[in-house]
Amino acid sequence: MPELPEVETTRQGLLPHLRGQCISRVDVRNPSLRWPVSSEVIALHDAPILNLSRRGKYLLFDLPDGQMLVHLGMSGSLRVLPQTAAAGKHDHIDWLLTNGRCIRFNDPRRFGSVLWNSQGASHPLLARMGVEPLTDALSGGYLAQQAKGKKRAVKSFLMDNHVVVGVGNIYAQESLFLAGIHPLRAVNRIAIARWQALAEVIKLVLNNALTAGGTTLRDFSHADGKPGYFQQQLNVYGRGGEACRRCGTAIKLIRQGQRSTCYCPRCQH
DNA sequence: ATCGGGACCTGCTTGC
DNA sequence: TGCAAGCAGGTCCCGA
Numbered sequence A: 001m002p003e004l005p006e007v008e009t010t011r012q013g014l015l016p017h018l019r020g021q022c023i024s025r026v027d028v029r030n031p032s033l034r035w036p037v038s039s040e041v042i043a044l045h046d047a048p049i050l051n052l053s054r055r056g057k058y059l060l061f062d063l064p065d066g067q068m069l070v071h072l073g074m075s076g077s078l079r080v081l082p083q084t085a086a087a088g089k090h091d092h093i094d095w096l097l098t099n100g101r102c103i104r105f106n107d108p109r110r111f112g113s114v115l116w117n118s119q120g121a122s123h124p125l126l127a128r129m130g131v132e133p134l135t136d137a138l139s140g141g142y143l144a145q146q147a148k149g150k151k152r153a154v155k156s157f158l159m160d161n162h163v164v165v166g167v168g169n170i171y172a173q174e175s176l177f178l179a180g181i182h183p184l185r186a187v188n189r190i191a192i193a194r195w196q197a198l199a200e201v202i203k204l205v206l207n208n209a210l211t212a213g214g215t216t217l218r219d220f221s222h223a224d225g226k227p228g229y230f231q232q233q234l235n236v237y238g239r240g241g242e243a244c245r246r247c248g249t250a251i252k253l254i255r256q257g258q259r260s261t262c263y264c265p266r267c268q269h
Numbered sequence B: 001a002t003c004g005g006g007a008c009c010t011g012c013t014t015g016c
Numbered sequence C: 001t002g003c004a005a006g007c008a009g010g011t012c013c014c015g016a
Helices: A004-018 A141-146 A154-158 A169-179 A192-216
Strands: A022-028 A050-056 A059-062 A068-073 A077-082 A091-097 A100-106 A111-120 A252-256 A259-263
Touching: A004 A050, A004 A059, A004 A077, A004 A192, A077 A169, A091 A192, A141 A192, A154 A169, A169 A259
Parallel strands: none
Antiparallel strands: A022 A091, A050 A059, A059 A068, A068 A111, A077 A100, A091 A100, A252 A259
């Protein structure tokens, strides 16, 4: 699931359930995620949840003694359920709340992570992150400045979290299509006007997905799954060999750094 | 500095 | 029908 819109949808879905709640205890069934679940998290008890924010694809739970970081990896999800709900195969962690419900972390592939950041400290994984895409910090000027002196392909540049966070494989491909930029184009060969267009479509694509995701997952405790939501709007992702919606040319599929990339060879230069 | 590859995992689809 | 290969929305770390 999780690219930035999915993570933000998760955050917004959780928020109303957390108001005034306290984590009474944490049940860990399987601590081996990408990194072992932090001992500080396992030891939590009677900890009021002060706030839930997001940085990139990390969900940040503010607690009295520090911050709990949750990353959903490739296949993770968080849901709010009654504590009595039977745990399934990949339900690795429950945060028990004082209202009789729990936040349940499910992650079949276990690429997710649950980490701890002590009060006042800056977690190394968050410290060097790039700008948030849905803020004014992401602009054509910023991208052009970051690209200066570099020759790397624009798609891997967009997916680099040191440049901009939250743009994953789907939305990188979709944004490049809408901006008419070839995914392999070197970043030092992109004019400022195109950077400006790219910054704009990144925001557009993420906001569209956010709106769609918000609708689908409004009832947060409902079974998750991944229904049609943003799928109808996809122009290139997962469409290798199919006709470009704009010009009819066959969408090309290539491998770029272990990941698949789809683009229209006629619309993107 | 940049790229590719491997690593971490399970589950689903595809093709023989 | 069975089985293996290949692929999947992330991202860190290593070596060249």
